[in-house]
Amino acid sequence: MEKPRGIVVGGGEEERSTEKERVCKRCKQTYTPSANNPSSCRFHPSFFVCRRHDDQKRYYELGPEDPPYAAKFYDCCGAEDPGAAGCTASFHVSYDDD
Numbered sequence: 001m002e003k004p005r006g007i008v009v010g011g012g013e014e015e016r017s018t019e020k021e022r023v024c025k026r027c028k029q030t031y032t033p034s035a036n037n038p039s040s041c042r043f044h045p046s047f048f049v050c051r052r053h054d055d056q057k058r059y060y061e062l063g064p065e066d067p068p069y070a071a072k073f074y075d076c077c078g079a080e081d082p083g084a085a086g087c088t089a090s091f092h093v094s095y096d097d098d
Helices: none
Strands: 002-009 013-020 041-043 048-050 072-074 088-090
Touching: none
Parallel strands: none
Antiparallel strands: 002 013, 041 088, 048 072
């Protein structure tokens, strides 16, 4: 996916330059390497899990009648919404970087 961007030079001529857009492995957003900075990508470094969390009650309080796998949350931050914004910010990482 390349999108040309025009740059005006000298006497008003337009020179075409291209910068390949990339897809981030972490957040699945497209980005250009020149716009990549330390806070460009927001992601969860862990998985969205479904399990009983007896040892970390701050994440989810289960009642005595709840099934053992009633707790669903991101293991890294405890967010219970699968669509929650990432809890970590960093540079984008492209599939092309491998």
